[in-house]
Amino acid sequence: MTAFAAPPPPRPRVLHVGSYAPPGRGIYSFAIGPGGALAPLAVTPNANSPSWLLAHGGRVYAAEEAADHVAVYAPDAAGRLQLLQRQxxxxxxxAHMAVGAGRLWVAHYGDARFAALPLQPDGRLGAAASWRSCDGDCLPGPSQALKAPPGSQANSGHEAPHAHAIQVSADGRWIVGTDLGRDKLLAWPLAADAPRGPAHELALSPGSGPRHFVFHPQDAGLVYVLQEESSTLSTVALTASGPELLDEISVLPAGFAGTSYASDLLLAPGGRHLYALGRLHDSIGVLSLDRPRAPRLLDHHWVHGNYPRSACIADGWMYVCNQRSDQLSHFDLSRPEAPRFDGRQTGVPGPAGACVV
Incomplete structure (x- = not known):
C-alpha cells in the first residue's frame, strides 16, 4: 500500500497594516480567521512611517513616507514579513502606489512627482523614473472650496502642487493621477510602459483637493474621483481628447455643516457600490453605481473610531484604519449596500494603510 504525504496546510490570509511613527512601530500583521477575525502574527519594525501598503505577486510594498523609499517585503510561510529591498x-x-504595465507607480505629495519603478521577476524594484505633475512654475488655484459645507475649514494643501494618487487604467490606455494642490485630474496616454507626451488636465472645483480615485469595474474609461477638502465625488470620462467631467455630488449628509476631510475611496464587492471614507465626520458613505455616469449617495455608517484614513477589503470584510483612535473597525460586507459593524475592533497604533496577502 502506497503512503501519500498529506498536502501542506494552506498559507493563512494575512492582513498587513502600515502605521505612522510615532506611535506606530512599523507594519502590523494579522492572520485572518473565520468570520473575519484577526489574530496577531508579528510587528515588522519600520520607523519610516510605512503609510501606504500594496500587495502584488506575493510581495508587500510599503511607501516609507518619512524616508522617500519603497520597502519590499516577502512573507514567510506563516505570513510574517522579511525585508527584500529598500529602493x-x-x-x-x-503617498500612494499602484501596479500596472510592469511598473510600480508612486505619487509623491511632498514634491508633486510621479514615478515609475520597473518590477523585477522576483518582485524587487528597478531605479525610478520620475516627472513632476506640472512643468515650470505652476501655482495652485484658489484655496477656498466652493462646494465645501458651510463653515468648513478644510483648506490644506493648496500652497503648492501635491501629487496624491496614481493608477493605470484596466485597459492599459491611460495613466491617471491627481494633483491635490492644483485641483487637477491628470491623464497621460500610456505607451511602452511610460507616459507619452504632456498630461491632459481636467480642472475640478477650485479648492476641492482631489485625492483618491477608482475606475468603474466594467468601463475603464470611467473614473470616480474623491475630493478631500470639499468631500465631493466627481465622475469623469476618459476620452480621446482627455478627461471630461460628467457629474459631481457631495458624499456628506444633506445639511452637514463644518469640516470633514474625505480620505479613501473603495469599490465594494460586486462592483455596484462605492465606499467613501470621511475624516472628522468619521463615516463610510455608500454610493450606488446603478447609473454609472451619475452615482447616487445612499447612506452613511459611523466607522466606530476616529479619523478613518483608509480601509482594506478582504473575503467579504472591510477593515477601517482609524488613525487617531489607534484601531481597526471590522465591517461585514455580506450586503455590500449596507456595511455592518460587527462589534469587533483591533488595536493598531496610528494605522494608515493596509493590504492582504
Whole structure:
C-alpha cells in the first residue's frame, strides 16, 4: 500500500497594516480567521512611517513616507514579513502606489512627482523614473472650496502642487493621477510602459483637493474621483481628447455643516457600490453605481473610531484604519449596500494603510 504525504496546510490570509511613527512601530500583521477575525502574527519594525501598503505577486510594498523609499517585503510561510529591498521612490513624501504595465507607480505629495519603478521577476524594484505633475512654475488655484459645507475649514494643501494618487487604467490606455494642490485630474496616454507626451488636465472645483480615485469595474474609461477638502465625488470620462467631467455630488449628509476631510475611496464587492471614507465626520458613505455616469449617495455608517484614513477589503470584510483612535473597525460586507459593524475592533497604533496577502 502506497503512503501519500498529506498536502501542506494552506498559507493563512494575512492582513498587513502600515502605521505612522510615532506611535506606530512599523507594519502590523494579522492572520485572518473565520468570520473575519484577526489574530496577531508579528510587528515588522519600520520607523519610516510605512503609510501606504500594496500587495502584488506575493510581495508587500510599503511607501516609507518619512524616508522617500519603497520597502519590499516577502512573507514567510506563516505570513510574517522579511525585508527584500529598500529602493528610493523617485520623489519626496510617497503617498500612494499602484501596479500596472510592469511598473510600480508612486505619487509623491511632498514634491508633486510621479514615478515609475520597473518590477523585477522576483518582485524587487528597478531605479525610478520620475516627472513632476506640472512643468515650470505652476501655482495652485484658489484655496477656498466652493462646494465645501458651510463653515468648513478644510483648506490644506493648496500652497503648492501635491501629487496624491496614481493608477493605470484596466485597459492599459491611460495613466491617471491627481494633483491635490492644483485641483487637477491628470491623464497621460500610456505607451511602452511610460507616459507619452504632456498630461491632459481636467480642472475640478477650485479648492476641492482631489485625492483618491477608482475606475468603474466594467468601463475603464470611467473614473470616480474623491475630493478631500470639499468631500465631493466627481465622475469623469476618459476620452480621446482627455478627461471630461460628467457629474459631481457631495458624499456628506444633506445639511452637514463644518469640516470633514474625505480620505479613501473603495469599490465594494460586486462592483455596484462605492465606499467613501470621511475624516472628522468619521463615516463610510455608500454610493450606488446603478447609473454609472451619475452615482447616487445612499447612506452613511459611523466607522466606530476616529479619523478613518483608509480601509482594506478582504473575503467579504472591510477593515477601517482609524488613525487617531489607534484601531481597526471590522465591517461585514455580506450586503455590500449596507456595511455592518460587527462589534469587533483591533488595536493598531496610528494605522494608515493596509493590504492582504
Amino acid at each position: 528610493p521612490s523617485g520623489g519626496q513624501g510617497p
